Amino acid sequence: MTGNDLNIAPTFILGDAVPDPEPSPELQRRLAIRRSAPAQALATPGPDRDQLTDILRLGARSPDHGKMTPWRFVVLGPQSRADIAEKLAAYATASDMPAKAVAVLAKLTAAPVSILVVSTAREGAKPVWEQELSAGAVCMNLEHAASAHGFATSWITDWYSYDAEAAALFGVRTGEKVAGFIHIGTSPDPLLERERPDLTALTEWRD
Ligand SMILES: Cc1cc2nc3c(=O)[nH]c(=O)nc-3n(C[C@H](O)[C@H](O)[C@H](O)COP(=O)(O)O)c2cc1C
Structure with a gap:
């Protein structure tokens, strides 16, 4: 395990024993807040390259x-999103x-940085639905990770996620889907x- 710095979460390599989770009031609070x-109000500062890599x-x-x-x-910086938005406006x-x-x-276009999560689910060993859920879980974990770095987030899809020609401008390929723009x-x-x-x-409790 490396990375005990308070600002950097630890890193593990294959086969490392990850520590048992201790109760974390800070994480509970973080999830609660x-x-x-x-999205249109998100402004600087955004994460720097190291923070983004960690997120x-x-x-x-x-x-x-x-x-x-x-x-x-x-990963979409402001310029690429501005360029694509111009083309989207024409559509x-x-x-x-x-x-x-x-x-x-x-x-x-507003946020300092956006992460497009592309679902690449395909017929295979596990159901497509489960693969898509996994992409959703990644979106949610990105939101929590960004929050842990002190940033606000917004998970957006909007119409261009569901228009193949529009989505292709972001690099979404045939057969892929947009899970979300974080x-x-x-x-x-x-x-x-x-x-x-x-x-x-919404909750059923059973013995
Ligand atoms: C899959 C998904 C897609 C979303 N797409 C949009 C969107 O297109 N436009 C939008 O304004 N908000 C979108 N949202 C955000 C929600 O509308 C809403 O802001 C958010 O769930 C607020 O809840 P929270 O504060 O608990 O995160 C999306 C959320 C999810 C999970």
């Missing part, structure tokens, strides 16, 4: 039935609701708690 930010590494430490690694990352004007389709592009930055405003589900109605 995480809240999505409005990707932690995000990739997600459950994966069959070790198929059914996802990949595209948007040909859509049913051009004004809305253009307006949501503000969510794509936009990372700093929220200028406090994030207000949203309504949360009533767990009594």
Whole structure:
């Protein structure tokens, strides 16, 4: 194991015994305070290259039935997103609701950095559904990792994730799907708690 620095999570190599998890009030608190930010408001500072590398590494430490690694990352800085948004705006004007389709592009371009998580699920040893869940777990872990580095996040899909021609601009290939754009930055405003589900109605307890 390496990396005991307070700012760097430890690294393990194949076969290392990972430590038993100790109770972590800090992690509990962190999970309790995480809240999505409005993507269009995300501003600098964002993670630097080292922080981003660590966020990707932690995000990739997600459950994966069959070790198929059914996802990949595209890290998008502001310039590439601005360039793509310009092209998307042209597609948007040909859509049913051009004004809305253009307006949501503000969510794509605002953050200092965005990680596109591409689901590469394919027919194979494990069900496609499970592979897609794994890509979702990666998205969620990226959000937690970014939060642990002190940043706010927003998980966005929007219309261009579901339009093959539009998604191709980000490098999404035939047969792949967008699991999400994880936009990372700093929220200028406090994030207000949203309504949360009533767990009594959603949870069945059995002996
Ligand atoms: C798979 C997925 C896709 C989402 N896509 C969008 C989106 O396209 N536009 C948007 O404004 N928010 C999107 N969201 C964010 C949610 O609408 C919402 O902001 C978020 O779940 C807030 O909950 P939280 O504060 O607990 O994170 C998406 C969330 C998920 C999980």
